Amino acid sequence: KQEVTQIPAALSVPEGENLVLNCSFTDSAIYNLQWFRQDPGKGLTSLLLIQSSQREQTSGRLNASLDKSSGRSTLYIAASQPGDSATYLCAFTGGGNKLTFGTGTQLKVEL
Amino acid sequence: DAGITQSPRHKVTETGTPVTLRCHQTENHRYMYWYRQDPGHGLRLIHYSYGVKDTDKGEVSDGYSVSRSKTEDFLLTLESATSSQTSVYFCAALGGNTDTQYFGPGTRLTVL
Numbered sequence: 001k002q003e004v005t006q007i008p009a010a011l012s013v014p015e016g017e018n019l020v021l022n023c024s025f026t027d028s029a030i031y032n033l034q035w036f037r038q039d040p041g042k043g044l045t046s047l048l049l050i051q052s053s054q055r056e057q058t059s060g061r062l063n064a065s066l067d068k069s070s071g072r073s074t075l076y077i078a079a080s081q082p083g084d085s086a087t088y089l090c091a092f093t094g095g096g097n098k099l100t101f102g103t104g105t106q107l108k109v110e111l
Numbered sequence: 112d113a114g115i116t117q118s119p120r121h122k123v124t125e126t127g128t129p130v131t132l133r134c135h136q137t138e139n140h141r142y143m144y145w146y147r148q149d150p151g152h153g154l155r156l157i158h159y160s161y162g163v164k165d166t167d168k169g170e171v172s173d174g175y176s177v178s179r180s181k182t183e184d185f186l187l188t189l190e191s192a193t194s195s196q197t198s199v200y201f202c203a204a205l206g207g208n209t210d211t212q213y214f215g216p217g218t219r220l221t222v223l
Contacts, residue, residue: 032210043201043214044154051210089153091212096159097142097205098169099212103153 002027002092006102013080014110021075021105023090028068031093035064035075038087038104047088048075080109114138115215117202123221130189132218134202136182142205143185144212145169145177147198154201160185192222 003026013019023033032051036044048057048064050073056065063076073090087106091099114137124130134143144159146169156169158177166177174196176188189196202215 034211036214041217043216044203044212046211046213049211091154093210096161096167097210098156098159099144099154099203100156101146101154103151 002030002094002100004090004092004100004102006088006090006105008105009103010106010108012108012110015080015082017080017109018076018078019080019107021077021088021090021107023073023075023102025071025073025092025100027094028071029094030068031095031097033064033066033073034091034093034099035062035073036089036091038089040086044089077107080107082109082111085109115202115204115213117200117215117218119218120216121219123223124192125223126193127191130192130220130222132187132200132202132220134185134187134215136185136204138204138206138213139182140204140206140213141182143179144203144205145175145185145187146201146203147171147196148201148217149198157187157200189220192220194222196220197222 034049035047050066061078087104089104091101118133145157146154148154160166160179200218203212
């Protein structure tokens with residue numbers, strides 16, 4: 001069974017700081033990896049998707065990488081802003097297009 | 112959100128009563144999913160559908176059933192609600208050309 005771990009569980013940083021969120025998984029037989037953002041009381045919004053054959057994807061200030069050999073993915077957020085405050089979840093797609101989620105990192109960016 | 116809506120958005124019910132949650136999508140997605148989100152457990156897959164009348168179980172399917180009689184609607188039924196089914200339920204659909212899952216806004220269910 002795929003196990004997905006996100007560290008840290010919570011993170012508080014000052015505005016403007018660059019930061020890295022970590023996601024590790026146990027089974028390298030993944031179809032793709034996604035990073036989602038969830039605001040309090042809201043649904044999930046997909047941020048980046050990396051296919052298993054890719055190493056990274058970038059969107060604006062966000063960069064996600066995937067290293068299947070080490071079972072790790074990272075989400076890099078550059079020049080963090082208070083509006084980035086949210087919970088970030090990674091998820092892996094396996095057979096049947098089913099997602100397995102990590103438990104998330106709760107990020108707070110302070111003024 | 113790829114046109115995904117959920118109803119109701121909030122519901123309070125009593126133990127032992129049946130409950131049906133509805134997910135509606137407007138983008139003709141083939142794959143649809145029901146998840147529950149609980150503190151300390153993250154999101155867990157309950158059931159999913161890969162086409163009309165084609166469904167399968169997920170990780171936490173006990174006590175739940177689903178139906179999909181048409182492409183746009185995916186129903187989740189709790190046959191006899193229990194307090195352990197108090198949770199936030201999310202519906203999702205898989206974008207055909209992007210492999211991205213799009214999520215609805217969620218339904219907060221409280222079973223007393």
